[in-house]
Amino acid sequence: MKQTFKTILPRPAWELIRNSYDSLRRTPEVPSAFFHPWRRQSIRRLTALKDIHKGERIVIIGNGPSLRQTDLSRLKNEFTFG
Numbered sequence: 001m002k003q004t005f006k007t008i009l010p011r012p013a014w015e016l017i018r019n020s021y022d023s024l025r026r027t028p029e030v031p032s033a034f035f036h037p038w039r040r041q042s043i044r045r046l047t048a049l050k051d052i053h054k055g056e057r058i059v060i061i062g063n064g065p066s067l068r069q070t071d072l073s074r075l076k077n078e079f080t081f082g
Contacts, residue, residue, distance in 0.1 A: 053079050 006014055033039070058079040063070055 005017075009017070056079060058081060059075055061072070061075070061080055061082040063072070063082065
């Protein structure tokens with residue numbers, strides 16, 4: 001039946017239905033996800049880090065396996081985030 005609907009409905013409609021179903025299925029998990037102690041602790045820690053390097057030069061590194069040989073020593077005295 002699932003395959004039948006997938007072939008009949010246009011892709012955007014099928015994705016809307018699938019995402020709506022998934023959201024409804026996960027609704028009971030929302031309170032525990034938002035009010036869990038580790039989440040509040042994480043938000044406090046992230047808030048403390050906000051703007052600590054404002055106005056300074058920083059480098060965001062998106063270095064994956066294909067760039068393993070990239071020389072990162074030039075970033076030694078820079079603020080970096082990966």
